[in-house]
Amino acid sequence: MNELILLVEDDEQIHEMVANHLKKEGYRVVSAFDGDEAIVLFSKEKVDLILLDLMLPSSNGIDIVQKIRRESLLPILIMSAKDSDVDKALGLGFGADDYIGKPFSLIEMTARINAALRRSNQYTQTQTTSNNQVNKVAVHNLIIDLDNFTVLKNRKQINLTAKEFQILSLLAAHPNHVFTKGQLFEKVWKETFYGDDNVINVHIRRLRSKIEDDPSNPIYIKTIWGIGYKMELNK
Structure with missing residues (x-):
C-alpha cells in the first residue's frame, strides 16, 4: 500500500x-x-x-x-x-x-x-497478448473490450450503437461512481449540457434493454434518483 x-x-x-x-x-x-x-x-x-x-x-x-x-x-x-x-x-x-x-x-x-x-x-484490467495490448473491463457477466468496441454477455456478442457503447464503457471503467446526466452528456456527446436530459434517458433505456435480463429491475446500470446513474458492483 x-x-x-x-x-x-x-x-x-x-x-x-x-x-x-x-x-x-x-x-x-x-x-x-x-x-x-x-x-x-x-x-x-x-x-x-x-x-x-x-x-x-x-x-x-x-x-x-x-x-x-x-x-x-x-x-x-x-x-x-x-x-x-x-x-x-x-x-x-x-x-x-x-x-x-x-x-x-x-x-x-x-x-x-x-x-x-x-x-x-480492481475492475479495469489490462491484458497483454503476443500481438497487441487489449483493454477489457469485466462487470458481472459482461466483458467490454475497449479496443475492439465489443460487448459480450455470457460469451454472446451484444450489438450496441457508438453512443451506447461509450456510455457503458464510461460507467464500467468507474464502478460505483455516480455520474450526473449532465456529466454523461458532456463526456459522451462532447457538448455543453443545458438541462434537457431526454437524450440521456432514451439511451439508458435502450442500453438497458440490450444488457439487462430485466430492464425494469437493472443490475448493471442503477438510477440514483434526482442525480444520475452508476454501474453498480458488489462491494
Missing part, C-alpha cells in the same frame, strides 16, 4: 488526527487546509484519492469537486458535519464517490477509503 491521499480539512485537530491515522495505515498523505491550496496540490501531485471537507475557507468542497471532475475521475470522499440527505445528494451529484458524516470513526473512514480505492483499481 503506497497510495497518495490528498487530505483537505481546515480544522487542525481533525486534520492531524486523520493524517496520522492514514500514515499508520500505510498511506502517504499531502495536506491542504483550504480550497485554493487543495487545487494547487492536486495539480502538482499524482494523487490517488481525495478526502475532502465540504466547508472550507476561500472555496467550498463542492467547488473543488467540480474543478477536479473537469480533469480527473479519481475517487473523492466528502466529509461533512451536515449529515443530511440533501447534502449527500448534493455532494454525490457533483461527482463525489462517497460521503462520510462527521463525527465518524477512523475505522469507518479507513474502510471507505479502502473500498473506494479497490473499486477504482
Whole structure:
C-alpha cells in the first residue's frame, strides 16, 4: 500500500488526527487546509484519492469537486458535519464517490477509503497478448473490450450503437461512481449540457434493454434518483 491521499480539512485537530491515522495505515498523505491550496496540490501531485471537507475557507468542497471532475475521475470522499440527505445528494451529484458524516470513526473512514480505492483499481484490467495490448473491463457477466468496441454477455456478442457503447464503457471503467446526466452528456456527446436530459434517458433505456435480463429491475446500470446513474458492483 503506497497510495497518495490528498487530505483537505481546515480544522487542525481533525486534520492531524486523520493524517496520522492514514500514515499508520500505510498511506502517504499531502495536506491542504483550504480550497485554493487543495487545487494547487492536486495539480502538482499524482494523487490517488481525495478526502475532502465540504466547508472550507476561500472555496467550498463542492467547488473543488467540480474543478477536479473537469480533469480527473479519481475517487473523492466528502466529509461533512451536515449529515443530511440533501447534502449527500448534493455532494454525490457533483461527482463525489462517497460521503462520510462527521463525527465518524477512523475505522469507518479507513474502510471507505479502502473500498473506494479497490473499486477504482480492481475492475479495469489490462491484458497483454503476443500481438497487441487489449483493454477489457469485466462487470458481472459482461466483458467490454475497449479496443475492439465489443460487448459480450455470457460469451454472446451484444450489438450496441457508438453512443451506447461509450456510455457503458464510461460507467464500467468507474464502478460505483455516480455520474450526473449532465456529466454523461458532456463526456459522451462532447457538448455543453443545458438541462434537457431526454437524450440521456432514451439511451439508458435502450442500453438497458440490450444488457439487462430485466430492464425494469437493472443490475448493471442503477438510477440514483434526482442525480444520475452508476454501474453498480458488489462491494
